[in-house]
Structures are given as C-alpha cells and as structure tokens.
Amino acid sequence: MKKYLTVILSTSLSLMGCSSLDRVESNMNQANLISNFSVHKKQIQQGDISIEFYVQGKGPVIVLLPSLSRGARDFDVVADYLAKSGFKVIRPEPRGINGSTGTLANLTLHNFAADVALVLDAEKTGPVVVVGHAWGSQPARMLAADRPDLVRGIVMAAASAGKLPKDSTEKPYGRLRDAIDNAGNYKLPQEQRITYLKQAFFAPMNDPHVWLNGWYEKNHAAEAHARIVTPIDEYFSGGKTVPILDLQGEYDAVVVKNVMKEYLPERVVEQVIKNAGHAMVPEQPEAMANAIAKFSKQVYSAN
Template sequence: MTFTTIDGNRLFHTDEGPAGGGDGTLLLVHGEACDSHDWSAQTGAFAARHRVIVPDLRGHGRSTGLSGGMRPRDFVSDLVELLHVLDTGPVTVVGHSLGAVVASVLAVEHPELVRAVIAVEPAYGFAAEFAPPLAAAFRVPDPVEVAAAVLGGLEGTGAEPGADALRVWHRRRVLGMDPMTVRDVFHGLFDEAAAALTVRPGVESYLARRSCPVLSLSAGDSLKAKGIDGDWEESLSLHPYSVSVVLDGVGHWMHQERPSEINALVLGWLHGLPAPRPERKTDTRG
C-alpha cells in the first residue's frame, strides 16, 4: 500500500527494509516545495539495515493537498496518523529543511513517537529580520517563480558531479507545483505566526524541548548566512549523544550532492544511538 488517506488527503509513501524493522525505523521527511524523490540516494542504503518510511507531505509530489493547512504542525498531524497506521513504534526522523522543522515539532509535541532527530540543513535558526521580507516576497500573483529563484540559489559550488542536473531538477519540480500550496508552505515557515518554530530567539526555547538525541548536519555557508555556527545547534540539543556537524563546500541539498559522505555520517551515528529507555511502570499493588 503506497497511499493512505489522512485528513481528506491521499498521502503517498513507501515502506521498505528488513522485516521486523531491523535496527530501527527511519522516517525521511523532505523539504518545502520538494518531494520524497529527494531521498533517492539514501533510501536503499538505509533500508539495508533499517525499516525506512518515505512520504510525500500533503500538497507535495504524489500526495494531494485538497484540505487542511500547510504549516509544520499540519504536516506533523498527518505523520502522527501515518505512524500509527503503519504501527512503527518510535522512529528516528530524518528531515531536510522544512522536514527538519517538522521532525523537531514531532519530537517536541509527540516525544513518544520519536527516538531521535537528524536535521539536515534545517529551516530554522534564522535572524528575526530575515523572515518578514521573505514571507512578503511570496505575496505575489506567481509565488512559484519566487520559490524557484529562492531554491535555485541553494545548490553547492557546482564542482560536484551532476550539480547542473540538480539545479534543473529542483527548478522544474517547483514550477510544477500548485501556486497557493507554494505560497502557504513558505508563509508557514516565515510569516509572523511561524517565528516560534524557525526564527531566533523564539525557536531556541522550542528546540531545547527536544529530549531525544539530535544529529544536525549543516552547510558552513548556510550557518554564516544565518549568523550562527554549529555550536548554536549543539547548545540547544541537550541529550548527551547529540552532535552538530558542519560541512564546507556543499549546498542546501548536501544529501544529494555528497550522498556517500552523508549516508556514512548518518549510519555511523545511528549505529551508536542509545537504546530507548523502557517506559517506567507504576506499581499499582495495594
């Protein structure tokens, strides 16, 4: 079964890997105006030892977006139901960009469902002055062109094999999306109501509520543009197994530009991930 109807929308997803879940279940969550194809270089490598669930968020890819909103909590609501339908138990959520915001909301507001978070180039940590003009830029008749321009400037230096093909792919995918979906997704990240999830300083207290281990993978240029460094993320991830890794010479889609390197980093971190703590039972004897 590759479609599940949730909140009036048909959510496309794949479910691969060893029977019984192997070394744990991974939920891979793509970014804004993207789809699950973004994880093509990860799915097979991860599924060798893990159960791997890869959805298209509502309004993206093959999933419909006919009802409900397009904010991070709306996507989380869908994923909570999907995890229950698939009977996954706690998962490690691997999120890119918007997907990292979604992963963090899932970890904060549904901690029983999340074993760990892996945030790849997360769409949070922006300075307060960055968000309002970006949100305003999408209040135009053709927000798709704005999104194509924004996302089209986030690849790496071009030295990586296939970098030009990635640029073409990213642009053409955005151009095929519904304009109002694109507008609402970006507003859901950068308008005033989104500040607590994406913009400093409000997001700092929110991220500090993640009690699970967090692996953060960020491009050095992205952190410079935000005015932070790897220590910022690590200071907000309070679990002792959390770590922040900064890579130079790579763009926003690092998992596509350097898949072997990113896969090795993720799988190595997962190999040492502490076992979940057993639930504390209450003694009801009289």
C-alpha cells in the same frame, strides 16, 4: 534497480517534469547502487486527508522529510543507502505533493507533523529517528513536541534553527529569502533560477541543474505559511529529551550555523558534510546517508 523503477517510478514521476526519470536514473548510476529492497508505495487516509508514502528496507526505522516545496523522491539515493545499511526507511510525501492530499489552507506545523504521525501510527513504528532536510526539520521537531511517543532522535540536515545566536541582529529564516522562494518558480527564466540555485542551495563545485525540476508551488505556499504562523518555541527544541544531530553543509549559505548547540548543548551534536551546500541531498547523498546511519545506530543502541 529495474525492480525499484517498476514499483514506483511509472506512477509518480510524471508530475515532476519530463527530465526527472533521467535525473533519478543518472543519480542511481552515479552512486553505483544495487538495492536489494523494493520500494513500496502506500497510502493512508483519515477523513479528507490522504498521505502517500514510500517504504523500503528492513530494520530500525528512519523517516525522511523533504525540504520546502520539494517531495520525498529527493531522497531516492539517500534512502537506498540507508536501506542497504540495515534500516527501514519511510518517506511521507508532504500534503499537496503527488498522492498526498488535503486542504492546504491555513495550515500550521502541527498539521504537517500530524500527517507524519498518521503514517507512523499506520505502520506501528513506535519511536523512530526522524530526518528533516531544511524546512523538513520544522515538522520533524514539531512531531517530537506533539508526539514524543513517535520520536527517539532527530537529524536536522542543512536546517535553520529558527532562532539566532543570542548576540545576533539577523532575522530568523531571513538569509537569501528571495533566492529560496524563487528557485522553484517556473515562471522565471531558467538562467535566473540557476542563479538562485547557486546562491542559496548548491556548493560551488556542484551542478544546480538537478534541482530545476521537482518543485511544487502550492505546497510551497502552505509550508511557508505554516512556518510563519507557528510560534518558534512550539517546535524549536524538538521536545525535551531526544538527541539531535545538526548536520551542516560546508558551503551552506542559508543556515546560521551552530545555533542548536548554543541553546541545547547537552542534546545536540554537530557534523559537517564536506562539499555540500543547503541542497545537500543531491550533492552528497552517500556522506549524508552515512552520517544519518551512524547517528541512528547510536540512538537505537542507547534505547
């Protein structure tokens, strides 16, 4: 683990808040992980766009895309489990976070998907399994639509579909919108932010304090704009053929569940992660990683 920390923590965690290092180390110790793989930080540039990404492990590739306004470091523990399970894990930082740079004005989900494609092309991965946590499922599905040569399977982890059950009158992406958009607002009192984190992200038995840090305001605005301006039918189905795992949190208060299965019954399988809410990644990293690994092994063995 010391080798892991030396490779990347000293250069990236300073942007996440002074308590982030302690939080990551605590999560690692709690998970009792002893990784055999170093984490390598890389950079790829095309024009005025530069994307930072992390690579660890060996084997079939799994790509991890984070939630709205959050970075790739959220997946530290999940990525370690996956690497230990025999996968090469790639984690691009979304544009606007840490070393990933480029304009944040007037972006669509096509732009965010293209940033991921830039990384995968550089790594010469071929088609891979792409995991999108919450908002991350949107560029994951967009990538499958825009670059089907790069995607062989999708995991939607605690992710809203973007459509609703056919008899629903709700607004897509509308549940607990205020809590979602303000949980990472550093201008608000901490007590209010904790209330929002409890409402929108964390199961009742889990501690929301671990997500007080690690939010990126400018990135939030760009990602939210991309979701709003990109027509849902351009990415909803994640292309036309790839299998999709709809990985649901038992206590997720944000996601309208079972929508993907209703619209794409032949392509979608569902699984529930116990004692997890919309945050999922910090709540149940081992269970999440196990579900991703099982699905990925099935996908790779079938192709």
